[in-house]
Amino acid sequence: MYHVSIIGTGSYVPERVLSNHHLSKxxxxxDRWIIxxxxxxxxxxxxxxxxxxxxGMIALQRAIQxxxxxxxxxxxxxxxxxxxxxxxxxxxxxxxxxxxLRKDIPFFDVQAGCTGFNYALAIAENSxxxxxxxxxxxxxxxxxxxxxxxxxxSTCVLFGDGAGAVILRRSDQDGLIRxxxxxxxxxxxxxxxxxxxxxxxxxxxMEGRKVYIFAKRIMVESCLRVLxxxxxxxxxxLRALFEQVDKIIPHQANARxxxxxxxxxxxxxxxxxxxxxxxxxxxxxQYGNNSCASIxxxxxxxxREGKVKKGDLLxxxxxxxxxxxxxNLVRL
Ligand code: COA
Numbered sequence: 182m183y184h185v186s187i188i189g190t191g192s193y194v195p196e197r198v199l200s201n202h203h204l205s206k207x208x209x210x211x212d213r214w215i216i217x218x219x220x221x222x223x224x225x226x227x228x229x230x231x232x233x234x235x236x237g238m239i240a241l242q243r244a245i246q247x248x249x250x251x252x253x254x255x256x257x258x259x260x261x262x263x264x265x266x267x268x269x270x271x272x273x274x275x276x277x278x279x280x281x282l283r284k285d286i287p288f289f290d291v292q293a294g295c296t297g298f299n300y301a302l303a304i305a306e307n308s309x310x311x312x313x314x315x316x317x318x319x320x321x322x323x324x325x326x327x328x329x330x331x332x333x334x335s336t337c338v339l340f341g342d343g344a345g346a347v348i349l350r351r352s353d354q355d356g357l358i359r360x361x362x363x364x365x366x367x368x369x370x371x372x373x374x375x376x377x378x379x380x381x382x383x384x385x386x387m388e389g390r391k392v393y394i395f396a397k398r399i400m401v402e403s404c405l406r407v408l409x410x411x412x413x414x415x416x417x418x419l420r421a422l423f424e425q426v427d428k429i430i431p432h433q434a435n436a437r438x439x440x441x442x443x444x445x446x447x448x449x450x451x452x453x454x455x456x457x458x459x460x461x462x463x464x465x466x467q468y469g470n471n472s473c474a475s476i477x478x479x480x481x482x483x484x485r486e487g488k489v490k491k492g493d494l495l496x497x498x499x500x501x502x503x504x505x506x507x508x509n510l511v512r513l
Contacts, residue, residue: 185309186356187513189248189348192481193239194225194341194468201338208334215338220436224341224469226326233264234272236344237322238279240477244318244346245280252281255348256314258288259305261297261321261473263502264328265290266382272322282318294373294501295432296362297321297473302347302497302509303360309351320346321473328375330384339434340385341469345477355512361407362507369395373502392504393438399506400431400442401449403498407508420450426460428489432499433465433475462488472501489513 200223201212215221227236237260245252258273265272273288293300298321305317322344331337349357372391375383406412408422423446431439439461446457464479471478476497483489493513500506 182310183312184352184355185306185349186352186354187347187511188350189244189250190346190477190481190484191240191243191245191247192343192345192474192478193236193243194343194478195227195231195236197226197228198223199226199341204338207331208337210334210338218437219339220463220465221338221469222466224471225343227324227342231324231342232266232272233262233322233324233344234275236324236342236474237262237272237320237346238276240322240344240346241276241318241320242280244348248348250316250348253283254316255282255318256286257305257308257317258282258286259291259301259317259319260289261291261293261301261319262323263292263294263297263472264324266327293505294503295434295470295472295475296499296501296503296505296507298345298476299360299497299499299507299509300362300505302357303362303507305349306357306360306509309349315351317349318346319349320344321475321477323472323474325385325470325472328382328385330378330380333384335389336385336387339470341471343468343471343474343478345474345481347477347480358510358512359407359410360507360509361403361410363403363505365504369504372504393435395504396434396438396500397441397445399500400438400498401445403506403508404429404446404496407496407510416450420452423450423452425494426496427493428462428483429460429496429498430462430476430479430483432501433463433468433479434470434500436463436465439463439465
């Protein structure tokens with residue numbers, strides 16, 4: 182089996198800022214309610230002409246530049262996204278053409294709710310580990326504003342748009358160590374879905390409280406399982422594994438979910454107060470929940486801001502419609 186590393190990152194957010202203040206003029210809400218319940222102050226909203234494809238393309242272009250490779254070196258393009266319009270063909274075709282990638286490479290969307298980036302990364306990771314490819318691009322991109330009902334205060338305050346990308350390459354170092362993915366095809370399948378409600382694309386509909394409870398628990402479970410795939414480690418072993426992790430980059434759905442999960446790590450593993458909280462990377466205040474973009478965007482920003490650095494041990498952990506979930510253990 183081959184090893185694989187992340188050799189470049191890039192991201193993009195639209196220019197238009199939608200603040201809590203502005204939202205409070207659109208629906209019956211307030212800046213205070215949104216900050217207290219979610220940690221979000223503002224989010225970015227794509228322009229009319231922008232799509233998950235155009236945003237993903239810019240993020241990928243930046244990742245290619247950051248990696249210092251030529252576009253023709255990319256052998257496969259895997260895109261985590263939920264907002265390709267229409268569903269066919271994949272959002273990747275225009276990216277391949279627009280950025281001068283080889284026209285015969287495989288490109289496809291992975292649709293797994295907000296866990297799409299974790300899933301896409303795992304697929305790409307394994308294709309390199311198996312020896313199928315040397316260089317693969319992975320994108321997380323979503324335009325949730327296209328499927329958000331701006332008359333529904335329980336959802337419209339949460340979501341935003343954006344994109345992030347990584348370049349993976351076969352390597353001597355064990356960069357992408359392993360991934361752990363899961364789903365919930367039972368009763369939880371309908372807690373978060375698109376309902377037509379007379380609109381052409383349909384709107385996001387969710388049972389927020391139930392998703393919240395699930396998300397907090399599954400974030401903790403997913404991180405522990407990616408550290409201990411057999412699920413056999415005792416408390417002290419798990420604690421030792423967890424202490425080796427430098428930062429956790431979670432899907433940015435709600436600051437309270439992220440901090441709640443951190444508290445659960447601390448109580449379950451007997452860690453000092455604050456130790457898990459300090460590991461959590463948060464971008465939600467500025468960008469809200471931009472679905473598949475949230476993890477690669479947070480990764481790219483964290484590298485630029487020096488919050489994470491080469492050699493750090495990271496966990497990317499996500500959850501979303503499905504209800505899907507997953508985590509990737511990464512040595513940067
Ligand atoms: N502004 C003001 N009040 C609001 C509001 C808003 N934007 N949205 C909901 N409320 C109201 C509710 O109507 C409810 O009022 P009631 O008590 O009179 O019925 C009250 O606030 C509390 O609602 P509740 O749903 O219990 O609040 P909460 O603390 O669970 O926060 C969410 C709501 C949606 C922020 C939270 O449940 C959440 O983040 N869930 C996870 C959602 C998610 O991450 N989805 C995507 C996963 S990828």
